[in-house]
Amino acid sequence: MLSFLDMVNHYLGYINVSVKIKNRIYVILGALGDLYLFYIAVRYLQNGHPFWGLLILLVALIMIYFVYLNTVYYFTTKKAPFDISPKIEKLLHMKPKDADLEDTKPMVRGGRNIPANGYFDEKKILPGKLTSSATETASIQQLATRLQQNQLLQLDYSGLGDREIMEQTQRLGKPVYASGPGVLIPYFEMQTENNQLVVYAGINQAEKQRVGVVSTVGLQNVADVCDQFELYLANATLVGGPFKVLGRTNLIEQDNPFTVAVQLAYKHQSDDQPQEPLTTPTANTRVSRYDEPGTMSRTSRSAERDAGSDSDSEPMTRTSRYHH
The missing domain is CATH 1.20.1280 (Monooxygenase)
Structure with missing residues (x-):
């Protein structure tokens, strides 16, 4: 037993x-x-x-x-x-559980969670919409389970009690998710396959799985943006899951599948093309006229005239007449 x-x-x-x-x-x-x-x-x-x-x-x-x-x-x-x-x-x-959470909150707020693939300028980051099939949605649920097993995903409503959750739902009018604002996925990458931007994610590179295709960037389709900009996957966050909403008298907990929210950084393609240096025209002074390679001095002209006269005086053979 x-x-x-x-x-x-x-x-x-x-x-x-x-x-x-x-x-x-x-x-x-x-x-x-x-x-x-x-x-x-x-x-x-x-x-x-x-x-x-x-x-x-x-x-x-x-x-x-x-x-x-x-x-x-x-x-x-x-x-x-x-x-x-x-x-x-x-x-x-x-210490009670609430006291431990209060002690750890300032530490979490103090740091910045920077993704492993680098830091991008926030002014050049746009939200993207990820379209996932049934197989890719199942892969996302498996990823959530793996994160929870490795203590990387805590479904504890950020340590909030029912009274705090009820106050938050009344103030914001939105459901409160057990995963909080979301969890940054440890490993993610974006690849181009058949003219599509495919996103892979996992707990590490060895366990990466396809989780969806980027369909829109901001308010535009990906096909319209790729011609003018270069896109990079800035971050991928696991969001969704179970949540609580306010019912008539108390809170109601409902299950919801996890999803992946992505943000993409963009860069103009013209930024990589080198620009031609601008040349400043110089004044045509008396000294510069003589320094130009196309300008011939009086002595060189006379020497060329003498060389031409010498060449004309040479006899032309039968073969040279046809090549002259």
């Missing part, structure tokens, strides 16, 4: 569900394991082993108390009575 529960716990890591649903599943599995401990304790007592039976029964009673606390915490919005969690945190010098 315990091996079966451990196997289910292991395979839950490969299922792409929200953190709250996964914790609820863990609570149910813990309750089943606790019931199994009660069964073992009763069997020990029936077989004449009171020491081991009472010891296992005591452990089962302690475990069922924590199952009760987790049930109230994950399945309701109430606070469990007789909760000793704050005392345990104070005794072991542990």
Whole structure:
């Protein structure tokens, strides 16, 4: 029984569900394991082993108390009575989850997440639209699962509670995604295939998969832009997934497939062509006239005249007359 529960716990890591649903599943599995401990304790007592039976029964009673606390915490919005969690945190010098998130928020805001393929000028970056087929959409879902397994994707709604999520949805009128603003994909590249800009993405270069084709850049089609600009893939972000929206009285969580949002940097093709240097005309002075190669001095003209007269005086042979 315990091996079966451990196997289910292991395979839950490969299922792409929200953190709250996964914790609820863990609570149910813990309750089943606790019931199994009660069964073992009763069997020990029936077989004449009171020491081991009472010891296992005591452990089962302690475990069922924590199952009760987790049930109230994950399945309701109430606070469990007789909760000793704050005392345990104070005794072991542990910080609550909210305090840890508040300590890490300034560190995240302070740095800049620069993609591995370089930094582009934000003034020359436009959003692109990625068109994905059914196979490419399945590859994106597999990428999200791999990111979650390697702790690169946290579906915890950026550490927000239900009250904060409700306030945010009321203020902005938009759903709040479990992945937050999105996660930068570790590896991505763009290749030209059959006059199309194909985007590949993955957790690394060895696991890259085709995730879609760029159809538009800004408000224009790619075919209209490629003739005038050179396009580069600036970044690729994994967005979407499960989200929460405000219902009539409380929040409603819905599942949504993950997608890839891309941004492309552009550069004019004329920027790579070298420009001819501009020449400044010089004044035709008396000295420059004599320095020009096409200008002949009086002495050179007389010498050429003498050479021409000498050549005319030479006799022409029969062969030279035809070549003259």
